[in-house]
Amino acid sequence: MPIVMARLAAEQMTSRGRGHLVFMSSIAGKVAFGGTALYHATKFGLRGLALGLREDLHPHGVGVSVIYPGFIREAGMFADAGVELPPGVGTSSPGDVARAVARVIEQDRGEADVAPLPVRVGVTLGALAPSLFARIQRRGGADKLTRALAEGQREKR
Template sequence: MLVANAGVGIPEDLGMLSDEEIEQAVRINLLAPAALARAAGAPMKQRGRGHIVFISSGAGLIATPGNGTVYTATKWGLRGLGLALRQELHGTGVRVSTIFPGPVRDAGMLADTGVALPRGFGTSSPEDVARAVADAVERDKPETTVAPAGIRLLAGVGAVAPVLIGKLARLAGVGRVRDEMLGRA
């Protein structure tokens, strides 16, 4: 089994980033998981079994003012990689799942900055994410979202009406979170 969990959070606006910072984010968040999946997938196919798990982000499901543009783009790319690879490997015995954690307490950008989420937006624990990975592998689930109800609601709205997400997220104060991370609040 491969669990590709490396990632770098980049809350900055696109115009604030250098070409090198953009390239680094794409390398770490998208190209590295693809290379790892390619390397691990070949022997899994030969054995006729295995599971590749990509750890993405809630930003891979919805674009909000609370996540940086490049970070969001790489996480959407990881979703596409997971879904396409699952189809490519169909019938080989190798399964592919993508996990979409919302904010995780004691880990990631929020923990690093100490910024509080808007009221009504909770966090998940690292153990919640680990349980979601185990469940996705056991039940061969293509995608799993790990987040409290408020964030899952936004993701659901984003799936059917993506234009509403920015408005709803701004009303909820999600942009403030990023502004605080960037020292603009």
């Protein structure tokens, strides 16, 4: 669906010579955890789509950005599942996400992470050293967290 919607919107924007597409991905579009391969595939795919479109549409005056929220309190999948995070992980608010969207459009930035510092550091580590990140996640009980999220979302599938 994002591909079709982006194509239709981009046609209108390129004909006007201005506009901005914003894709909502997830921190899961940059690092992977066990038990959520399909979810990660869609989020990594959004990243590739958006960054490719950013280059394709730039000459036509159209910006493209991707937002990578971490755990968001008060709304969305994490809030719906009611899962307790390990100490120190932290959450962001829906307002944090909205401010990031406004910022990427205003500054024509390609990407923005919306997560507390510990999550962003973990994502950077995961991108630089995926095997080490995976070992740390296994030892830290990430599999329990992903199972709890999946169970909390079961009714929505």
